[in-house]
Amino acid sequence: MLLNRRISLFYFLRQIKFQILLLLAFAVVIGLFDLHPAVKQISLPLAIPALLGTAVSLLLAFRTSQSYERWWEARIVWGGIVNDSRTFIREVITFLPGQPDIARAFAERQIIWNYALGESLRRVPFSEKVQEYLRQNGIESINIPNALLDLHAKQLSELVQTGQLSEFRQMQLDDTIARLCDSMGKCERIKNTVFPKSYSLLLHTMIYIFAAILPFGLDDSQLVVEMLLSFLIPAMFIAIEKTAIIMQDPFENGPVDTPMTALAQTIEINILQMIGEKNVQPRKVSEFYYEM
Secondary structure, three states, rough: EEEEEOOOOOHHHOOOHHHHHHHHHHHHHHHHOOOOOOOOOOOOHHHHHHHHHHHHHHHHHHHHHHHHHHHHHHHHHHHHHHHHHHHHHHHHHHHHHOOOOHHHHHHHHHHHHHHHHHHHHHHOOOOOOHHHHHHHHHOOOOOHHHHHHHHHHHHHHHHHHOOOOOOHHHHHHHHHHHHHHHHEEEEEEEEHOOOHHHHHHHHHHHHHHHHHHHHHOOOOOOOHHHHHHHHHHHHHHHHHHHHHHHHOOOOOOOOOOOHHHHHHHHHHHHHHHHOOOOOOOOOOOOEEEOOO
């Protein structure tokens, strides 16, 4: 999880400022309209807006639950990537004893794979570390992380052909690569599967209908209170939905993003220590964010 050390209320308000302004104007207009002589005598039982508010609350609960599940699934997948990356290099070191150059080649490629996967999911340009590795090894592909896994498999096949690795041990290493590929596919599925827009449209429609009928169920003698409630309750619904929208996309490089770069740095440190690298630098802690 990525949390700002000084979480600002203004960050969240900026995300919903247009909806807040619209609801404020809407509450004032509908409140004044309720005082018009033509509609002043109209009075709805409070149970009607309460029923609609309950329906909106249930839909929001479902939306928030689904968004959290997507966020948590992304974190679980990256937890698996951390474990499988360590396992893969440990197997390489164990199955190829006395061959540090080969172990280092696999380790460097796995380190780059983690960075490349995170940056490709965020759809940001590759970092200088990744670009330098790709240039040095002449790697060109539309899907760089997948190409790096292909190179893992290709090198294992060459080691079997030269008799440096048994077929049984190759199968074990291939199984770990398959799990890494499976995790990559899960991340791509989460990234490319959007939450249905029709669901947000339905929620917004119901919220504004609720805001429209709420004043007719309140006491007209308290105009300010009527307008305030007509604004605050729908605004609360909008805020909850916006929270779900922010959380439903865990690879968008935002405040609640899955901390893929921090996890890749952790994997890099672990792998370098496993291959006997000296003077490994500790992971840099962000000045502005907790990375967990």
